[in-house]
Amino acid sequence: MQQPDPITIEKEDAYLVRKIKQHDELAYYRLYQKYSSKIYRISRKMDLSHHDAEEIVQDVFLHIWKSRERLDESLSINAYIFTIVKTGVLKKYKKRARFVAYQQYAVPMSQEFSTNTEDKVIFEDLHDFATEAINNLPVKQKEVFVMKNIQHMTAEEIASQLNLSVRTVENQIYRATKSLRKKIETSQGVSYSLVTVLIGLLN
Template identity: 35%
Template sequence: MIDPEEEKALLVSCSKGDRQAYALLYTRYVSPLCRYLFLFTRSKEDSEEIVQDVFVKIWEKKENLVTVQSFRPYVFKTAKNQLLDLIRRRETETKMLDYLRPVTEESSEYSDAYAIYNQYHQIAHEAKNLLPQKRKRIFEMKTEEGLSLDEIAESLSISKTVVKKQLYAATDFVREYLRKHAEMTTELVIFFYFFCSAK
């Protein structure tokens, strides 16, 4: 059993850049997190990779640790979000590759299709960077971090309605930018829109 007061002191120290406190937190939670994640991933490598990513994120935002009341739910929620992000990313990659994949992956058509996909992805990134800062952040939280509309609204302290309006406006802009600058086919526009606006 971890003493709450002791853990709170570790969080405060860690928030100030104390690497020893950070190492203690890591040592205490790495095994429980790996066991928890393995229930879903069934992969030791994936579980360990997610845990590493979790603690990298925690260290990058260590200043926020002073506001954390209990580290266990905080670190497990972070791990869950990383797990969901991994699942969504792999599902998206698989579906996109399936969409682009011709009869044989060894064919030159496959290489051409993948190159075209990369081009579209780069242009979409350019479009995203042209969005107003608030709209861009909402778009990233939805499409890259996989957060729900409710989670975005809570994180930014705005209403769900505002999140929806900003997300739809961002998606429409990026879609039109792709249509104009990449001569995107109707099928790929629909495909892109599906993944950007999926709940």
């Protein structure tokens, strides 16, 4: 099946944005038809429930309509929508504070996202900031945290391998977790993916 011409898509998007700025509800509905399923799909891939993904779709288009007079037809509406989606997903993640750990994302999501630019950006942000956040932990905390949360070792196994007491290992895990939770709580203004990966690692 022949793929749509990117130039044609951009021209159509620019036309729809121009009409929406003029309060054209039909153009608004056409934009909804064009992007709603894509927004829903991305939201679901980021582990949101059906209900939350539908709310993301609604929130995106409510935001677009409310800010219609400020839209810029010379800019990519696709990129603009993606930015709103990222913000919405962050809010959902913060609200429920429940994620799949990084290792569960690594193989299946990197493969599945390989054909989708927006999804790949999300995954790469998760990977990069996870590495940076853990590397900033004190050496002993980092070592124990990685063994517990990424290598999925028990406190007893870690204690045996590092020649430490189980109590010491548990204390290091607690300190590392507390440190990362503090980063999350003070992460105002950080992109959604940088926050979500930290929460994911704490599951």
